Amino acid sequence: MKNEQNAYILSILVENTPGVLSQVARLFSRKGYNIDSIASGTTEDPLVTRITIVIAGDEGMITHITAQLRKLLPVISVKVLSTANSVQRELVLVKVRAETREKKDEIIQTANVFRASVVDMSRETLTIAIIGDEGKAAALLDLLRDLGILEVVRTGTIAIERGRNTIYDNNKEKGEFNYGKNVL
Amino acid sequence: MKIRATQAILECLLEQGVDTIFGYPGGTILNVYDELYRYQDKLRHILTAHEQGAAHAADGYARSTGKVGVCFATSGPGATNLTTGIATAYMDSSPVVFITCNVGEKVLGKDAFQEVDITGIASPITKATYLVRDPNDIPDIIREAFAVAAMGRPGPVLIDFLKNVTALDVMVDYEYLPKTEHPFHGRLAKLKKRSGWDLKTPEPNADDVDQLVRMIGASQKPFLICGGGVVRSRAHREFLEFAQRMDAPVAITAMGGGGFPGGHPLTTGMLGMHGSRPSNIACDTCDLLIAVGCRFSDRVATVPETFAHQAKIVHIDIDRAEIDKNVQTDHHIVGDAKRVLQLLNARISQADHTEWKQFVFSHRAPPAQGTGLLTPCDIIGTIRNTAPGDSIVVTDVGQHQMWSIQYFHFDYPGQLITSGGFGTMGFGLGAAIGAKMGNPGKVVLHMTGDGCFRMNGQELATVSHYDIPIITVIFNNHTLGMVHQWQNLLYGGRFSQTDLNFAPDFVKLAEAYGIRGRRVTTRAEMEGAMHDALSCGHACVIECIIDTDETVRPMVSAGKPLTDFLLD
Amino acid sequence: MKQTISVLVENQAGVLNRITGLFSRRAFNIESLAVGVTDDKSVSRITIIVDSGNNVVEQVEKQLNKLVDVIKVRTLEEKNLIGRELIIIKVSATTKTRQDISNLCQIMGARIDDITSTSMTLELSDTPDRVDLFESLLRPFSILEVARTGVIAVQKGSGKI
Numbered sequence: 001m002k003n004e005q006n007a008y009i010l011s012i013l014v015e016n017t018p019g020v021l022s023q024v025a026r027l028f029s030r031k032g033y034n035i036d037s038i039a040s041g042t043t044e045d046p047l048v049t050r051i052t053i054v055i056a057g058d059e060g061m062i063t064h065i066t067a068q069l070r071k072l073l074p075v076i077s078v079k080v081l082s083t084a085n086s087v088q089r090e091l092v093l094v095k096v097r098a099e100t101r102e103k104k105d106e107i108i109q110t111a112n113v114f115r116a117s118v119v120d121m122s123r124e125t126l127t128i129a130i131i132g133d134e135g136k137a138a139a140l141l142d143l144l145r146d147l148g149i150l151e152v153v154r155t156g157t158i159a160i161e162r163g164r165n166t167i168y169d170n171n172k173e174k175g176e177f178n179y180g181k182n183v184l
Numbered sequence: 185m186k187i188r189a190t191q192a193i194l195e196c197l198l199e200q201g202v203d204t205i206f207g208y209p210g211g212t213i214l215n216v217y218d219e220l221y222r223y224q225d226k227l228r229h230i231l232t233a234h235e236q237g238a239a240h241a242a243d244g245y246a247r248s249t250g251k252v253g254v255c256f257a258t259s260g261p262g263a264t265n266l267t268t269g270i271a272t273a274y275m276d277s278s279p280v281v282f283i284t285c286n287v288g289e290k291v292l293g294k295d296a297f298q299e300v301d302i303t304g305i306a307s308p309i310t311k312a313t314y315l316v317r318d319p320n321d322i323p324d325i326i327r328e329a330f331a332v333a334a335m336g337r338p339g340p341v342l343i344d345f346l347k348n349v350t351a352l353d354v355m356v357d358y359e360y361l362p363k364t365e366h367p368f369h370g371r372l373a374k375l376k377k378r379s380g381w382d383l384k385t386p387e388p389n390a391d392d393v394d395q396l397v398r399m400i401g402a403s404q405k406p407f408l409i410c411g412g413g414v415v416r417s418r419a420h421r422e423f424l425e426f427a428q429r430m431d432a433p434v435a436i437t438a439m440g441g442g443g444f445p446g447g448h449p450l451t452t453g454m455l456g457m458h459g460s461r462p463s464n465i466a467c468d469t470c471d472l473l474i475a476v477g478c479r480f481s482d483r484v485a486t487v488p489e490t491f492a493h494q495a496k497i498v499h500i501d502i503d504r505a506e507i508d509k510n511v512q513t514d515h516h517i518v519g520d521a522k523r524v525l526q527l528l529n530a531r532i533s534q535a536d537h538t539e540w541k542q543f544v545f546s547h548r549a550p551p552a553q554g555t556g557l558l559t560p561c562d563i564i565g566t567i568r569n570t571a572p573g574d575s576i577v578v579t580d581v582g583q584h585q586m587w588s589i590q591y592f593h594f595d596y597p598g599q600l601i602t603s604g605g606f607g608t609m610g611f612g613l614g615a616a617i618g619a620k621m622g623n624p625g626k627v628v629l630h631m632t633g634d635g636c637f638r639m640n641g642q643e644l645a646t647v648s649h650y651d652i653p654i655i656t657v658i659f660n661n662h663t664l665g666m667v668h669q670w671q672n673l674l675y676g677g678r679f680s681q682t683d684l685n686f687a688p689d690f691v692k693l694a695e696a697y698g699i700r701g702r703r704v705t706t707r708a709e710m711e712g713a714m715h716d717a718l719s720c721g722h723a724c725v726i727e728c729i730i731d732t733d734e735t736v737r738p739m740v741s742a743g744k745p746l747t748d749f750l751l752d
Numbered sequence: 753m754k755q756t757i758s759v760l761v762e763n764q765a766g767v768l769n770r771i772t773g774l775f776s777r778r779a780f781n782i783e784s785l786a787v788g789v790t791d792d793k794s795v796s797r798i799t800i801i802v803d804s805g806n807n808v809v810e811q812v813e814k815q816l817n818k819l820v821d822v823i824k825v826r827t828l829e830e831k832n833l834i835g836r837e838l839i840i841i842k843v844s845a846t847t848k849t850r851q852d853i854s855n856l857c858q859i860m861g862a863r864i865d866d867i868t869s870t871s872m873t874l875e876l877s878d879t880p881d882r883v884d885l886f887e888s889l890l891r892p893f894s895i896l897e898v899a900r901t902g903v904i905a906v907q908k909g910s911g912k913i
Binding site: 293 | 773774776777778779811812815
């Protein structure tokens with residue numbers, strides 16, 4: 001059904017100009033949609049940025065928001081990915097309290113189980129990096145919480161479609177959007 | 185060639201064929217105005233009373249001529265005063281390039297005097313905004329801005345120049361480039377390449393056209409909607425041929441006025457909230473609905489779910505984002521209305537739907553009975569009898585707007601200029617100035633109400649100063665008519681804050697600006713006033729006193745099905 | 753000059769829009785932006801790397817602090833931060849090149865997420881410089897598409913935002 005709520009991943013390629021992130025973010029806030037996560041990073045073309053947005057919604061809402069996105073001049077391409085057809089990863093940095101050697105050992109062992117790595121150590125703290133889907137990071141954070149988390153930073157999820165297809169693939173719909181955009 | 189940056193700005197406007205600029209100077213845009221002083225013989229500048237008036241004038245110029253309008257304003261309040269005008273142009277897809285200047289790079293973002301983030305403010309109401317920080321970008325950005333404004337679905341763009349970019353000692357490289365060459369250079373070439381099109385005009389999808397031809401062949405009760413896209417694309421000839429071949433009734437939206445001849449036997453008039461009975465009933469009973477360049481706004485598709493519920497709905501539009509946005513369609517063709525209709529006309533044969541037409545037009549309402557008082561219908565009837573048939577009609581917003589669209593007949597794109605999407609009160613006078621500047625040979629009629637005229641009525645100063653012969657007709661019912669009508673019908677007659685009895689004396693007000701004013705209360709007086717206005721060759725204000733309880737009929741309540749008439 | 757700014761905000765629709773607006777107003781180009789919730793679900797942490805040209809971002813920092821939904825702002829010192837970024841990258845891979853790409857992954861500490869007869873999807877998390885290096889080493893194999901998270905950062909040692 002159309003009203004079913006699902007997590008959708010929107011991959012958006014944009015021209016890297018000042019204000020482009022505002023333009024993209026505005027489309028969501030205008031409708032009162034709250035974004036679960038947003039990550040914006042460079043691509044192989046230095047003039048192009050790839051924005052990944054994770055949002056809960058129904059099919060109708062996603063159709064509407066992608067149509068509005070595709071209308072924006074700096075938007076090159078939009079692809080909707082599902083959790084099933086894509087590889088999704090998120091990077092989390094977490095700083096935990098670890099005043100004693102025993103506590104440090106315990107944290108490092110826990111981290112190893114999750115294939116997380118220690119990226120920094122001070123007398124009282126450890127900083128750990130973990131990559132994974134949401135579930136994996138959440139499980140580790142749960143365990144570390146008892147030991148005293150000082151701060152957590154997440155990148156937001158990024159995703160790439162499985163298989164050979166890419167965001168650059170052309171289709172009829174994409175052509176239709178370009179038609180209306182401006183460039184005859 | 186090295187020239188001043190400000191010179192490059194104006195040279196780029198000349199490249200585009202710009203001859204008229206509407207605007208208002210101020211601190212940060214002084215350098216550009218200084219340059220304009222030297223270009224007086226090439227670029228005509230119309231100084232308005234308020235930046236909003238300039239914005240509407242540029243919009244009216246664009247709508248009436250089909251060219252791109254140009255408007256100048258300074259930073260801060262100058263720029264924010266444009267915003268209502270920008271949004272009005274955006275909602276009605278009118279191509280206007282707004283040029284503002286901002287404070288210098290050094291103080292940008294530090295709340296300097298008259299500083300505002302206008303590119304941020306204008307971003308949701310423009311196709312694109314540009315902040316120019318490097319003078320060398322001037323030619324590229326202006327060329328792109330004009331192309332973006334005019335191409336695809338037209339709309340406004342805004343260019344904001346930092347003050348240091350326009351400094352009089354800044355020199356830039358500039359080479360004249362004919363407009364036809366622009367798509368092959370700079371950022372435009374890149375944009376085209378990126379969007380995957382070659383440099384030809386893209387064609388509508390042939391399979392989509394085929395499918396529509398098949399659907400047309402299978403239809404017994406076809407119905408057409410002529411939307412604003414037909415007007416913007418100047419596709420009126422193609423649409424006329426299409427409708428005649430289809431032999432189908434045609435409804436015209438508020439924005440579609442002029443896209444199909446208003447007096448043609450196939451037209452059912454307006455559709456929607458104030459649509460005619462034949463329009464709304466045809467929409468409800470047809471088996472194929474083809475909407476061209478219409479976005480099914482909530483004033484047309486009052487209930488999207490039941491809209492044309494017996495029909496296959498086909499949407500022809502240049503903007504893919506409009507497809508399935510408001511109304512779920514069965515088929516669509518993305519493309520320029522003119523080109524799509526040409527392709528269709530070449531493919532379809534002459535149909536005959538006499539029976540269906542008879543059914544639709546049998547719902548025509550009998551003409552209203554005269555009550556002796558001056559009615560809106562009388563006023564417009566008198567104007568139609570006296571003014572040339574090709575007169576341009578510019579309206580404000582409200583009851584008089586609906587009456588104008590209902591009672592006038594529009595025969596060509598640009599003949600009706602109205603704020604349909606944004607519904608901007610105070611739009612009319614500025615837009616009429618723009619329309620007259622762009623069409624000096626035509627009579628321009630500004631239809632307004634007593635409420636609207638008090639918003640931006642100060643543009644009479646502009647009308648007077650440049651001696652622009654616009655005929656302003658005020659429908660004075662001493663109330664905010666459309667709101668009054670709603671209050672009467674839907675709010676138990678509680679007339680909250682709609683009484684305008686304390687309005688100024690409009691005749692004296694006109695005279696204060698040096699413009700002839702007349703007050704009329706009968707048909708005969710109206711006829712005399714129109715003859716005088718048309719023969720005097722100058723601007724004129726005619727105030728028509730009408731009954732406070734005049735209504736716009738028919739009327740369907742917001743959110744009710746199209747055939748659920750509240751007023752017949 | 754590049755600067756790394758961490759911002760803690762109330763997790764609400766429209767916050768991101770207001771924050772990015774402050775940067776575009778001054779025509780600062782945001783190079784990288786990453787948003788994720790913190791340990792407290794109602795609070796998000798935004799990491800922004802901005803190239804401000806010759807200007808200082810101090811003014812923007814002040815403006816950020818003024819926003820109702822902003823809880824805390826901190827510009828991290830360049831020499832004193834741990835920055836990490838995650839990249840997922842899809843490259844063309846034939847039977848001939850597959851081994852070379854695998855070797856490269858092993859050296860760089862990257863993982864292979866997905867493999868088809870003509871492509872491989874790889875993943876690496878490291879400092880931004882190392883991620884750049886990884887990307888450039890893969891360029892000869894023909895990159896099909898790239899997704900990067902943008903950089904996140906924490907202060908070295910026990911200091912927190």
